[in-house]
Amino acid sequence: MEGIVVKAVGGFYNVRTDDNKMYQCKARGRFKQESLNIFVGDRVYFTQTNENEGVVEKVAPKKNRLVRPPIVNVETVIIFFSLKDPPINLLLLDRILVLAESNYLEPVICLNKIDLVKEEEIEAQEIYQSIGYSIILTSALTGQGVQQVKECLKDKISVFTGPSGSGKSTFLNRVQPALKLKVGKISSKTRRGKQTTRNVELLPFDFGGMVADSPGFSQLDLVDIQSDELPFLFPEFARISVNCKFSSCAHEHEPSCAVKEALERGEINQSRYKHYLVFLQELREMERSY
Structure with a gap:
């Protein structure tokens, strides 16, 4: 029989077949012997x-394969950020976008x-519409964006x-009330959310x-990415970089860099470039430690 792993806890895997029957499965001993991992998805x-x-x-x-959340075979990634309570963290948003790009995913x-x-x-x-990313303005309170998100989710693993x-x-819960997912509150001191989702599960x-619905997070490592790959994971850089003097241009100190010239003209967002430099330094430090 065949199916998709929808939950993995303590060596047990909930597998849903194509006719919507659920089976609790264990893996053959050779999976552990050969260090073969099974993931949700x-x-x-x-x-x-x-x-x-x-x-x-x-x-x-x-x-x-995504590392956080640990899930495989994803077709769509919906990146959710509040505009207020807590305020949007553009550094974290850019980090998630880089990870999505490195996994050949088109994020919403x-x-x-x-x-x-x-x-x-x-x-x-x-900022992000000008780059070419799909943006949906949403509100669980008013229902704004619910139908648009449904269209992105339909018949896909997301x-x-x-x-x-x-x-x-x-x-x-607004998209499908029957899910009845647990909802947390915002801390009055930190203005950050309190995590409610504990395990990754396909619903x-x-x-x-x-x-x-994956556990929330505030930090995320750029794993399985090389520093020389990073320029191509910022789409607006990749489009312009064909005009750089050097094909291996890192858009940092090199002369005749088309990306830096576009930055000076205001055609590239300052915060995006600043975050790019943060990630570039981070990846180089990781490579030096190998």
């Missing part, structure tokens, strides 16, 4: 041992809690990701598709 083949249980025999090749950015701000004050919308308190679980939509 994996397509697996298993032998049924009784009515509701089975043993995983084989795992299909993975299309992609949801700017949530639009009901708390004036639309003309949303600087982030202008992941909702973003910091704690951004409203991911609240909004998913089915009645309109087709599945979504992983």
Whole structure:
């Protein structure tokens, strides 16, 4: 039999078959011996041992893999950030975008809690739309953006990701109330969210598709990325860099750098370039430590 792993806890895997039957499976001993990992999102083949249980025999090749949240074979990543309470963290947003680009994913950015701000004050919308990213303004309170997000999720394996308190679980409950996800509150002292989602689990939509409501986070490492790859993970840099004097230009100190020239003309956002330099230094330090 075959199905998709929708939850993995303590060596047990909940596998949903294409006819929506659920089986709790364990992996064959050789998986542990050969250090073969099974992740949420994996397509697996298993032998049924009784009515509701089975043993995983084989795992299909993975299309992609995200480290945080730990999930594979994602088709769409919905990046959720609140505009207020807590305020948007553009450094973290750019970090997630780099990770999405490195996994060949087309992200959709949801700017949530639009009901708390004036639309003309949303600087982030202008920055990321000008780059070419899809932006949806959302509000769980008013329902704004619900239908647009549904269209992005339909018949796909998707992941909702973003910091704690951004409203991911609240909004998913608005998309499909039957999910009944636990919702946390914002700390009155730190103005940050309190984490409510503990494990990654793929949840089915009645309109087709599945979504992983992942634990929120405030830090994220750039793993499996080389420093010389980074310029190509900023789309606006990659488009302009063909005009750089050197093909290996890091857009830092090199002469005749088209990216730096575009930055001076105001064609590249200052915060994006600043974050690029932060990530570049971070990756170089990681490489030196290897």
